[in-house]
Amino acid sequence: MKKFLFLLTIVGLTACQVKPTKVIVEEPLMGENVTAERLMTQNPVILDARSAFEFNLAHVPGSVNVRWEDFSQQNPRARGLLQPDLFALARRLSLVGVDPETPIVVLGKGAQGTGEEGRIAWTLKVLGVKNVYTLLHTSYREMNTNPNREVPAVKNKPYWKPEVAEGLTVDLKTFKFDISQDLKPVVVLDVRSSQEFALRNLSMEKSVKAPVINIEWREFFGAKGLPEKKIERLLYEKNIAKDSRILVLSNHGVRSGAVVYALNYLGYKKATNYAGGYEQWK
Structure with missing residues (x-):
């Protein structure tokens, strides 16, 4: 699955709206001793925050194209605000194999972009996803020294309750x-x-x-x-x-x-x- 399935209609669960659990971040989000190279051995889900055009030109096999706007409100006066239904965001993420325990690498353009991959990483952390790393798209490709490395197919995860990092x-x-x-x-x-x-x-x-x-x-x-x-x-x-x-x-x-x-x-x-x-x- 190479396309992010945000356009799918999600049926059910909408009738049971319980407030997401809220937590306060009290520890660094990631240990500084954990490298991206090490994370690659954990078969992370790879999210690519670049534009659809750039993604279609070249992308890491098995990666999923996402946009920061997919998680945000459509209000032109406050586009940066997350959508209020955080459960819906968590459900969408579950469709591409993401739950709070999933290791994630978010690829982007670094200094050549506008912080899109960092914004996606922040969004995931707000929703309670624990292990999230940002990385340049080109850096990830360079780190993959094994061209024959098999990329596991993206599998749906069960729906999960976001533990909101309110801080x-x-x-x-x-x-x-x-x-x-x-x-x-x-x-x-x-x-x-x-x-x-x-x-x-x-x-x-x-x-x-x-x-x-x-x-x-x-x-x-x-x-x-x-x-x-x-x-x-x-x-x-x-x-x-x-x-x-x-x-x-x-x-x-x-x-x-x-x-x-x-x-x-x-x-x-x-x-x-x-x-x-x-x-x-x-």
């Missing part, structure tokens, strides 16, 4: 309250480009009392597309500690989602994505 996302009301308070250590991390930041940022708002810092999202990922540990020094220089409450935003929650994924990977336990972004703010 990974923040709504507009809470975001507005937090940035209007003189609370420490709370910081707004704007991960757009320096040009975007110079044109408009929250430090220009009179109601915002929290410090606003600009570090472009690309700085958080290394050459292979994995979170970059070297960013810890820059964060330290900006007075951002691992126990700081870090409110991350971009235009519509894609680049900020990628950064929250990377920060949690590196052990910043209170990093959260304002997924509505400037698109919802304005």
